[in-house]
Amino acid sequence: VVLSTRRLDHLGPVDPFSGQVTVGAGATLEAVQRHAAASGFEVAVDLAARGSATIGGMVATNAGGTRVLRHGPMRAQVVGIEAVLGTGRIVSHLGGLLKDNTGYDLASLLCGSEGTLGVVTAVRLRLVGAAPFRTTALLGVADAAIAVDCLVAVRRGAPTLEAAELFFDDGLDLVVEHLGVTPPFASSRPRTYLLLEAAGAADPTDELLAALAAVGDRIDETAVATDAGRRAELWRYREAHTEAINAAGVPHKLDVTLPLGGLASFCDEVRDVVTGVAPTARAFLFGHAGDGNVHVNVIGPDVSDDVDRAVLELVARRGGSISAEHGIGTAKKAFLHLGRSDDELDTFRRIKAALDPAGILNPNALLPSS
């Protein structure tokens, strides 16, 4: 059976008119990033798994990463798709026309489908112009509410804002110990940290700092970096959270989104919810604040699925999503009803039955049995 006429790691020419490229689903993000850079473009989505994550996998999981705030998740980058459905039919719509109102958007349907509807073989991606000037700022503030206020001020005042990441002192302590580095601020230990990055065709530092001036009296510490080495050091405090927590214990990982207005109160409340169920548990929070996305990682000997349930029920009560970017898979299937109505789940099942009638594609993922 010929699934595709292209190699799965195929990298097509970058179209200078549309700023788009067609790539095989097996190409890694890193390979596509290098390919796009040679033509003065960037892939709008970036994530730490760039060396192993394939474009097909990123589409299937609707991967997010650190720049969703500015460019949207993978779904917003996909302008065409080729896939083999569970029926064996090959659907291919790779023209990449931005205006194409000719019916259902199959590409969007396959984004985030977790391999349950079809095997993606090629993707047409929109690229963004290269942003060679980057400024990273790490702020130390008293609490999450102030961090959110800083984010809101910067988003309003600095259109070049690309990333806004949140973490707390307890997670930072683990990172500092795990990496054997010094904390970011020598003379104080703020409770809450907001990492901001702005990027553009010209130096965005003045714009970023001017936007922060509106909330300057509530910021306790600031570190600003423009050179790649120092920026990487500031990012490391945030990016090393996963490995530092994994080294401290086997975490229950909950990846949730809250409406931004409720993010700060959720961060305060969720710790009490966790210890209410598992008194010796430790909850580490970090994430993509700009998207309202918090990773709640819980470790401790008494952590059970009851903790997952309590946290996810809190998220649902607060109008959030039980899966921001990690998907549903098999682990969150039992909780999908918290964010999706019976009518939505019934529609999901009908779509699955139409595109994969024999149920051969990832049969145990995403959809709970009815």
Ligand SMILES: Cc1cc2nc3c(=O)[nH]c(=O)nc-3n(C[C@H](O)[C@H](O)[C@H](O)COP(=O)(O)OP(=O)(O)OC[C@H]3O[C@@H](n4cnc5c(N)ncnc54)[C@H](O)[C@@H]3O)c2cc1C
């Ligand atoms: C260090 C690290 C950091 C990460 N950071 C982020 C982050 O910030 N944001 C984020 O969103 N994600 C993040 N991830 C998760 C990441 O999105 C996924 O690991 C990656 O995008 C999936 O690509 P993959 O090729 O590894 O797919 P796999 O892990 O192999 O598969 C993932 C799912 O997609 C399906 N699938 C894979 N290929 C296809 C295809 N061609 N057609 C149909 N279905 C397919 C599989 O069946 C499976 O259900 C991170 C992962 C790591 C390891």
